[in-house]
Amino acid sequence: MKQSLQQEFKERYHKEAKKVYFSPGRVNLIGEHIDYNGGLVMPCAITFGTYLLVSPNDENIFRFRSLNFEDTLDVPLQDDYAKTGEKWFNYPLGVIEYFLKDGHQLRGLDMLFYGDIPISSGLSSSASIEVVTSYALNDLLNAGYSKLDLVKLSKSVENNFIGVNCGIMDQFAVAFGEKNKALMLNCDTLAYEAVDSNLGDYVLAIINTNKPRKLAESKYNERVRECQAALSALQVELDINYLCDIDTTTFDQHKHLITDQTIYKRAKHVVEENDRVKLAAKALSENNLAEFGRLMYASHDSLRDLYEVSGKELDTIEEYGKTDPNVAGSRMTGAGFGGCAIALVKEEAFESYSEAVIAYYTAKIGYAPSVYKSLIGNGVGVL
Numbered sequence: 536m537k538q539s540l541q542q543e544f545k546e547r548y549h550k551e552a553k554k555v556y557f558s559p560g561r562v563n564l565i566g567e568h569i570d571y572n573g574g575l576v577m578p579c580a581i582t583f584g585t586y587l588l589v590s591p592n593d594e595n596i597f598r599f600r601s602l603n604f605e606d607t608l609d610v611p612l613q614d615d616y617a618k619t620g621e622k623w624f625n626y627p628l629g630v631i632e633y634f635l636k637d638g639h640q641l642r643g644l645d646m647l648f649y650g651d652i653p654i655s656s657g658l659s660s661s662a663s664i665e666v667v668t669s670y671a672l673n674d675l676l677n678a679g680y681s682k683l684d685l686v687k688l689s690k691s692v693e694n695n696f697i698g699v700n701c702g703i704m705d706q707f708a709v710a711f712g713e714k715n716k717a718l719m720l721n722c723d724t725l726a727y728e729a730v731d732s733n734l735g736d737y738v739l740a741i742i743n744t745n746k747p748r749k750l751a752e753s754k755y756n757e758r759v760r761e762c763q764a765a766l767s768a769l770q771v772e773l774d775i776n777y778l779c780d781i782d783t784t785t786f787d788q789h790k791h792l793i794t795d796q797t798i799y800k801r802a803k804h805v806v807e808e809n810d811r812v813k814l815a816a817k818a819l820s821e822n823n824l825a826e827f828g829r830l831m832y833a834s835h836d837s838l839r840d841l842y843e844v845s846g847k848e849l850d851t852i853e854e855y856g857k858t859d860p861n862v863a864g865s866r867m868t869g870a871g872f873g874g875c876a877i878a879l880v881k882e883e884a885f886e887s888y889s890e891a892v893i894a895y896y897t898a899k900i901g902y903a904p905s906v907y908k909s910l911i912g913n914g915v916g917v918l
Protein backbone atom coordinates (compact mmCIF):
# COMPACT_ATOMS: atom_id res chain seq x y z
CA MET A 536 0.00 0.00 0.00
CA LYS A 537 2.70 2.46 1.07
CA GLN A 538 4.62 1.87 -2.16
CA SER A 539 1.70 2.31 -4.49
CA LEU A 540 0.76 5.51 -2.66
CA GLN A 541 4.34 6.78 -3.01
CA GLN A 542 4.01 6.13 -6.75
CA GLU A 543 0.83 8.23 -6.86
CA PHE A 544 2.60 11.00 -4.92
CA LYS A 545 5.50 10.94 -7.39
CA GLU A 546 3.15 11.25 -10.36
CA ARG A 547 1.68 14.40 -8.88
CA TYR A 548 4.69 16.04 -7.26
CA HIS A 549 7.70 14.49 -9.08
CA LYS A 550 9.40 13.51 -5.84
CA GLU A 551 8.96 11.03 -3.00
CA ALA A 552 6.85 12.01 -0.01
CA LYS A 553 8.98 12.67 3.03
CA LYS A 554 6.65 10.72 5.30
CA VAL A 555 3.49 8.61 5.23
CA TYR A 556 0.93 8.67 8.05
CA PHE A 557 -2.24 6.73 8.74
CA SER A 558 -5.22 7.40 10.95
CA PRO A 559 -8.08 4.90 11.27
CA GLY A 560 -11.85 5.45 11.35
CA ARG A 561 -13.94 4.16 14.25
CA VAL A 562 -17.08 2.31 15.24
CA ASN A 563 -18.82 2.94 18.52
CA LEU A 564 -19.97 -0.25 20.27
CA ILE A 565 -22.34 1.57 22.60
CA GLY A 566 -22.82 5.01 24.19
CA GLU A 567 -24.35 7.07 21.39
CA HIS A 568 -24.88 10.84 21.57
CA ILE A 569 -23.21 10.66 24.95
CA ASP A 570 -19.83 12.32 24.44
CA TYR A 571 -21.09 15.92 24.36
CA ASN A 572 -23.16 15.09 27.45
CA GLY A 573 -20.10 14.16 29.50
CA GLY A 574 -20.72 10.42 29.79
CA LEU A 575 -19.20 7.05 28.91
CA VAL A 576 -18.63 5.74 25.39
CA MET A 577 -17.06 2.56 24.00
CA PRO A 578 -15.53 3.14 20.57
CA CYS A 579 -12.85 1.11 18.74
CA ALA A 580 -10.53 2.15 15.93
CA ILE A 581 -11.05 0.11 12.74
CA THR A 582 -8.57 -0.93 10.09
CA PHE A 583 -10.09 1.35 7.44
CA GLY A 584 -8.73 4.88 7.56
CA THR A 585 -6.97 7.81 5.93
CA TYR A 586 -3.42 7.86 4.57
CA LEU A 587 -1.50 11.10 4.26
CA LEU A 588 1.70 11.44 2.24
CA VAL A 589 3.42 14.75 2.77
CA SER A 590 6.54 16.74 1.94
CA PRO A 591 7.41 20.30 2.91
CA ASN A 592 7.94 22.45 -0.25
CA ASP A 593 9.40 25.75 1.04
CA GLU A 594 7.35 27.60 -1.60
CA ASN A 595 4.80 28.97 0.89
CA ILE A 596 2.05 27.03 -0.90
CA PHE A 597 -0.21 24.35 0.49
CA ARG A 598 -1.21 21.80 -2.13
CA PHE A 599 -4.04 19.38 -1.43
CA ARG A 600 -4.64 16.29 -3.58
CA SER A 601 -6.78 13.22 -2.95
CA LEU A 602 -7.14 9.88 -4.63
CA ASN A 603 -10.81 9.88 -3.63
CA PHE A 604 -11.90 13.27 -4.96
CA GLU A 605 -11.11 15.20 -8.09
CA ASP A 606 -11.19 18.59 -6.40
CA THR A 607 -7.73 19.96 -5.66
CA LEU A 608 -6.62 23.08 -3.81
CA ASP A 609 -3.46 25.19 -3.99
CA VAL A 610 -3.40 28.06 -1.50
CA PRO A 611 -0.64 30.45 -0.51
CA LEU A 612 0.45 30.89 3.08
CA GLN A 613 -1.84 33.53 4.64
CA ASP A 614 -3.22 34.56 8.03
CA ASP A 615 -6.78 33.32 7.66
CA TYR A 616 -8.53 30.65 5.67
CA ALA A 617 -12.24 30.20 5.07
CA LYS A 618 -14.16 27.01 4.56
CA THR A 619 -15.06 26.37 0.90
CA GLY A 620 -18.54 24.80 0.66
CA GLU A 621 -18.53 21.12 1.55
CA LYS A 622 -15.14 20.31 0.03
CA TRP A 623 -13.00 17.53 1.48
CA PHE A 624 -9.93 19.76 1.87
CA ASN A 625 -11.65 21.96 4.46
CA TYR A 626 -10.61 19.48 7.15
CA PRO A 627 -6.83 19.56 6.61
CA LEU A 628 -7.04 23.29 5.80
CA GLY A 629 -8.68 23.90 9.19
CA VAL A 630 -5.86 21.99 10.88
CA ILE A 631 -3.21 24.03 9.05
CA GLU A 632 -4.92 27.25 10.07
CA TYR A 633 -4.90 26.09 13.67
CA PHE A 634 -1.15 25.41 13.62
CA LEU A 635 -0.45 28.78 12.00
CA LYS A 636 -2.63 30.63 14.52
CA ASP A 637 -0.82 28.85 17.32
CA GLY A 638 2.42 30.41 16.09
CA HIS A 639 4.02 27.50 14.22
CA GLN A 640 6.12 28.25 11.16
CA LEU A 641 4.95 26.49 8.00
CA ARG A 642 6.59 27.19 4.64
CA GLY A 643 4.31 25.15 2.38
CA LEU A 644 3.35 21.49 2.03
CA ASP A 645 2.63 19.04 -0.77
CA MET A 646 -0.01 16.61 0.43
CA LEU A 647 -1.75 13.55 -0.94
CA PHE A 648 -4.64 11.93 0.90
CA TYR A 649 -6.22 8.55 0.36
CA GLY A 650 -9.06 7.10 2.42
CA ASP A 651 -10.58 3.64 2.37
CA ILE A 652 -13.37 4.52 4.82
CA PRO A 653 -16.63 4.68 2.90
CA ILE A 654 -17.40 8.43 2.72
CA SER A 655 -20.42 9.74 4.67
CA SER A 656 -20.83 6.35 6.29
CA GLY A 657 -20.62 7.56 9.87
CA LEU A 658 -17.29 5.78 10.44
CA SER A 659 -15.57 9.09 11.21
CA SER A 660 -13.80 9.84 7.98
CA SER A 661 -13.73 13.47 9.10
CA ALA A 662 -12.05 12.79 12.48
CA SER A 663 -9.67 10.49 10.65
CA ILE A 664 -8.51 13.17 8.18
CA GLU A 665 -8.29 15.82 10.91
CA VAL A 666 -6.23 13.63 13.21
CA VAL A 667 -3.92 12.32 10.48
CA THR A 668 -3.19 15.92 9.45
CA SER A 669 -2.60 17.24 12.94
CA TYR A 670 -0.45 14.24 13.82
CA ALA A 671 1.64 14.75 10.67
CA LEU A 672 2.13 18.49 11.24
CA ASN A 673 3.06 17.92 14.87
CA ASP A 674 5.65 15.37 13.77
CA LEU A 675 7.08 17.36 10.85
CA LEU A 676 7.31 20.59 12.84
CA ASN A 677 8.35 19.01 16.11
CA ALA A 678 5.57 21.13 17.53
CA GLY A 679 5.50 19.30 20.84
CA TYR A 680 1.75 18.68 21.19
CA SER A 681 0.72 15.59 23.14
CA LYS A 682 -1.64 13.12 21.51
CA LEU A 683 -4.44 14.46 23.69
CA ASP A 684 -3.63 18.02 22.53
CA LEU A 685 -3.96 16.79 18.94
CA VAL A 686 -7.34 15.23 19.73
CA LYS A 687 -8.59 18.50 21.23
CA LEU A 688 -7.14 20.53 18.38
CA SER A 689 -8.83 18.30 15.79
CA LYS A 690 -12.15 18.52 17.61
CA SER A 691 -11.87 22.28 17.71
CA VAL A 692 -11.29 22.33 13.92
CA GLU A 693 -14.52 20.32 13.51
CA ASN A 694 -16.42 22.64 15.90
CA ASN A 695 -15.07 26.01 14.77
CA PHE A 696 -13.85 25.66 11.18
CA ILE A 697 -16.27 23.01 9.89
CA GLY A 698 -19.19 24.06 12.13
CA VAL A 699 -20.29 20.72 13.62
CA ASN A 700 -20.60 20.81 17.41
CA CYS A 701 -19.40 17.23 17.84
CA GLY A 702 -18.07 15.78 21.06
CA ILE A 703 -14.63 14.31 21.51
CA MET A 704 -15.29 10.61 20.95
CA ASP A 705 -14.31 10.26 17.29
CA GLN A 706 -11.05 12.17 17.43
CA PHE A 707 -10.14 10.39 20.66
CA ALA A 708 -10.90 6.92 19.28
CA VAL A 709 -8.93 7.35 16.06
CA ALA A 710 -5.94 8.75 17.96
CA PHE A 711 -5.84 6.38 20.94
CA GLY A 712 -7.34 3.20 19.43
CA GLU A 713 -5.54 -0.10 20.07
CA LYS A 714 -5.65 -3.35 18.17
CA ASN A 715 -8.37 -5.69 19.48
CA LYS A 716 -9.32 -3.26 22.24
CA ALA A 717 -12.34 -1.08 22.87
CA LEU A 718 -11.82 2.24 24.63
CA MET A 719 -13.93 2.91 27.71
CA LEU A 720 -13.76 6.67 27.64
CA ASN A 721 -15.18 9.06 30.19
CA CYS A 722 -15.92 12.12 28.04
CA ASP A 723 -15.97 14.45 31.05
CA THR A 724 -12.62 13.60 32.64
CA LEU A 725 -11.10 12.05 29.47
CA ALA A 726 -9.86 9.15 31.59
CA TYR A 727 -9.93 5.97 29.53
CA GLU A 728 -9.17 2.30 29.67
CA ALA A 729 -8.40 0.06 26.70
CA VAL A 730 -10.42 -3.09 27.41
CA ASP A 731 -10.14 -6.42 25.58
CA SER A 732 -12.81 -6.52 22.92
CA ASN A 733 -12.95 -10.25 23.32
CA LEU A 734 -15.99 -11.21 21.30
CA GLY A 735 -15.64 -14.97 21.79
CA ASP A 736 -17.27 -16.82 18.87
CA TYR A 737 -18.66 -13.56 17.55
CA VAL A 738 -17.36 -11.03 15.05
CA LEU A 739 -18.35 -7.44 14.52
CA ALA A 740 -20.13 -6.75 11.25
CA ILE A 741 -20.36 -3.21 9.87
CA ILE A 742 -23.36 -2.66 7.63
CA ASN A 743 -23.33 0.50 5.56
CA THR A 744 -26.87 1.60 4.67
CA ASN A 745 -25.41 3.40 1.64
CA LYS A 746 -27.89 6.15 2.37
CA PRO A 747 -26.40 9.60 1.82
CA ARG A 748 -26.44 11.48 5.12
CA LYS A 749 -28.32 14.63 4.14
CA LEU A 750 -29.12 17.22 6.83
CA ALA A 751 -27.07 15.23 9.30
CA GLU A 752 -25.04 18.22 10.44
CA SER A 753 -27.94 20.53 11.15
CA LYS A 754 -29.89 17.76 12.93
CA TYR A 755 -26.79 16.93 14.95
CA ASN A 756 -26.40 20.51 16.14
CA GLU A 757 -30.14 20.56 16.95
CA ARG A 758 -29.70 17.54 19.26
CA VAL A 759 -26.76 19.24 20.98
CA ARG A 760 -28.97 22.29 21.63
CA GLU A 761 -31.84 20.12 22.89
CA CYS A 762 -29.52 18.47 25.42
CA GLN A 763 -28.34 21.90 26.58
CA ALA A 764 -31.97 22.91 27.10
CA ALA A 765 -32.61 19.75 29.17
CA LEU A 766 -29.50 20.41 31.24
CA SER A 767 -30.52 24.02 31.95
CA ALA A 768 -33.97 22.85 33.09
CA LEU A 769 -32.47 20.25 35.47
CA GLN A 770 -29.89 22.70 36.82
CA VAL A 771 -32.71 24.62 38.50
CA GLU A 772 -32.61 21.92 41.20
CA LEU A 773 -29.50 19.88 40.49
CA ASP A 774 -25.88 20.96 40.78
CA ILE A 775 -24.63 19.24 37.60
CA ASN A 776 -22.45 20.14 34.60
CA TYR A 777 -23.65 17.44 32.21
CA LEU A 778 -26.75 15.30 31.72
CA CYS A 779 -24.58 12.24 32.34
CA ASP A 780 -23.80 13.46 35.87
CA ILE A 781 -27.07 11.82 36.95
CA ASP A 782 -28.36 8.27 36.66
CA THR A 783 -31.80 7.07 35.69
CA THR A 784 -33.14 7.16 39.27
CA THR A 785 -32.13 10.79 39.87
CA PHE A 786 -33.44 11.72 36.45
CA ASP A 787 -36.84 10.19 37.23
CA GLN A 788 -37.03 12.16 40.47
CA HIS A 789 -36.46 15.45 38.63
CA LYS A 790 -38.10 14.88 35.27
CA HIS A 791 -40.97 17.28 36.14
CA LEU A 792 -38.45 20.10 35.60
CA ILE A 793 -38.45 19.41 31.86
CA THR A 794 -41.79 20.50 30.51
CA ASP A 795 -41.16 20.14 26.78
CA GLN A 796 -41.86 16.54 25.67
CA THR A 797 -39.22 16.52 22.93
CA ILE A 798 -36.53 17.80 25.28
CA TYR A 799 -37.62 15.23 27.86
CA LYS A 800 -37.24 12.37 25.37
CA ARG A 801 -33.74 13.51 24.37
CA ALA A 802 -32.60 13.69 27.99
CA LYS A 803 -34.15 10.32 28.86
CA HIS A 804 -32.18 8.68 26.05
CA VAL A 805 -28.93 10.26 27.22
CA VAL A 806 -29.27 9.29 30.87
CA GLU A 807 -30.42 5.74 30.13
CA GLU A 808 -27.81 5.19 27.43
CA ASN A 809 -25.07 6.24 29.83
CA ASP A 810 -26.34 3.65 32.34
CA ARG A 811 -26.39 1.06 29.53
CA VAL A 812 -22.70 1.66 28.81
CA LYS A 813 -21.86 0.74 32.42
CA LEU A 814 -23.84 -2.48 32.08
CA ALA A 815 -22.25 -3.19 28.69
CA ALA A 816 -18.74 -2.81 30.13
CA LYS A 817 -19.62 -5.31 32.84
CA ALA A 818 -21.13 -7.73 30.29
CA LEU A 819 -18.04 -7.50 28.07
CA SER A 820 -15.69 -8.14 30.98
CA GLU A 821 -17.73 -11.22 31.90
CA ASN A 822 -17.85 -12.41 28.28
CA ASN A 823 -21.61 -12.20 28.42
CA LEU A 824 -22.20 -11.44 24.75
CA ALA A 825 -25.92 -12.20 25.00
CA GLU A 826 -26.33 -9.37 27.54
CA PHE A 827 -24.08 -7.10 25.52
CA GLY A 828 -26.26 -7.78 22.48
CA ARG A 829 -29.46 -7.06 24.40
CA LEU A 830 -28.01 -3.68 25.40
CA MET A 831 -27.13 -2.96 21.78
CA TYR A 832 -30.74 -3.51 20.73
CA ALA A 833 -31.98 -1.37 23.63
CA SER A 834 -29.58 1.39 22.58
CA HIS A 835 -30.86 1.29 19.02
CA ASP A 836 -34.52 1.35 20.10
CA SER A 837 -33.85 4.39 22.26
CA LEU A 838 -32.02 6.20 19.44
CA ARG A 839 -34.98 5.46 17.19
CA ASP A 840 -37.84 6.34 19.55
CA LEU A 841 -36.45 8.88 22.04
CA TYR A 842 -33.51 10.53 20.30
CA GLU A 843 -34.99 10.21 16.80
CA VAL A 844 -31.74 9.97 14.88
CA SER A 845 -32.29 6.63 13.19
CA GLY A 846 -34.33 6.13 10.02
CA LYS A 847 -35.93 3.30 8.12
CA GLU A 848 -32.63 2.13 6.64
CA LEU A 849 -30.84 1.72 9.99
CA ASP A 850 -34.01 0.33 11.60
CA THR A 851 -34.27 -2.34 8.90
CA ILE A 852 -30.78 -3.62 9.71
CA GLU A 853 -31.50 -3.77 13.44
CA GLU A 854 -34.89 -5.36 12.76
CA TYR A 855 -33.27 -8.11 10.66
CA GLY A 856 -30.81 -8.86 13.49
CA LYS A 857 -33.68 -9.60 15.87
CA THR A 858 -34.93 -12.35 13.53
CA ASP A 859 -31.57 -14.10 13.18
CA PRO A 860 -30.48 -16.46 15.99
CA ASN A 861 -26.84 -15.99 14.97
CA VAL A 862 -26.98 -12.29 15.87
CA ALA A 863 -26.48 -11.34 19.53
CA GLY A 864 -27.22 -7.66 18.99
CA SER A 865 -27.32 -4.90 16.42
CA ARG A 866 -27.60 -1.13 16.44
CA MET A 867 -26.84 2.03 14.51
CA THR A 868 -23.39 3.46 15.22
CA GLY A 869 -22.27 7.09 15.10
CA ALA A 870 -24.45 10.15 14.66
CA GLY A 871 -27.25 8.39 12.74
CA PHE A 872 -29.43 9.85 9.95
CA GLY A 873 -28.07 7.12 7.65
CA GLY A 874 -24.52 5.86 7.82
CA CYS A 875 -23.67 2.49 9.36
CA ALA A 876 -25.07 -0.08 11.71
CA ILE A 877 -23.10 -2.79 13.49
CA ALA A 878 -24.04 -6.33 14.47
CA LEU A 879 -22.49 -8.99 16.68
CA VAL A 880 -22.64 -12.08 14.53
CA LYS A 881 -21.54 -15.68 15.20
CA GLU A 882 -18.28 -15.99 13.29
CA GLU A 883 -19.25 -19.26 11.59
CA ALA A 884 -22.49 -17.68 10.35
CA PHE A 885 -21.01 -14.43 9.05
CA GLU A 886 -21.49 -15.27 5.35
CA SER A 887 -25.07 -16.39 5.75
CA TYR A 888 -25.81 -13.30 7.90
CA SER A 889 -24.31 -11.10 5.25
CA GLU A 890 -26.38 -12.64 2.43
CA ALA A 891 -29.57 -12.59 4.47
CA VAL A 892 -29.28 -8.99 5.71
CA ILE A 893 -28.52 -7.81 2.17
CA ALA A 894 -31.61 -9.62 0.82
CA TYR A 895 -33.86 -8.38 3.65
CA TYR A 896 -32.68 -4.77 3.33
CA THR A 897 -32.82 -4.72 -0.47
CA ALA A 898 -36.39 -6.04 -0.48
CA LYS A 899 -37.48 -3.28 1.93
CA ILE A 900 -35.35 -0.33 0.91
CA GLY A 901 -34.83 -0.90 -2.82
CA TYR A 902 -31.03 -0.97 -2.96
CA ALA A 903 -28.33 -3.02 -1.26
CA PRO A 904 -26.28 -2.23 1.83
CA SER A 905 -22.57 -3.12 2.04
CA VAL A 906 -21.46 -5.55 4.72
CA TYR A 907 -17.90 -5.73 6.12
CA LYS A 908 -16.26 -7.87 8.74
CA SER A 909 -14.66 -5.31 10.99
CA LEU A 910 -11.15 -5.60 12.34
CA ILE A 911 -10.22 -3.50 15.34
CA GLY A 912 -6.94 -1.73 14.67
CA ASN A 913 -4.47 0.78 16.07
CA GLY A 914 -4.77 4.54 16.32
CA VAL A 915 -2.90 7.20 14.34
CA GLY A 916 0.79 6.73 13.53
CA VAL A 917 3.65 6.93 11.02
CA LEU A 918 3.85 4.15 8.43
Ligand code: GLA
Pocket residue numbers: 563566567568569570571701702703704705869870871
Ligand atom coordinates in the same frame (compact mmCIF):
# COMPACT_ATOMS: atom_id res chain seq x y z
C1 GLA B 1 -20.68 11.84 15.71
C2 GLA B 1 -19.89 12.84 16.52
C3 GLA B 1 -19.45 12.26 17.87
C4 GLA B 1 -20.63 11.64 18.62
C5 GLA B 1 -21.43 10.72 17.71
C6 GLA B 1 -22.70 10.22 18.34
O1 GLA B 1 -19.88 10.76 15.35
O2 GLA B 1 -18.76 13.28 15.80
O3 GLA B 1 -18.84 13.28 18.63
O4 GLA B 1 -21.44 12.60 19.21
O5 GLA B 1 -21.78 11.35 16.48
O6 GLA B 1 -22.43 9.40 19.43
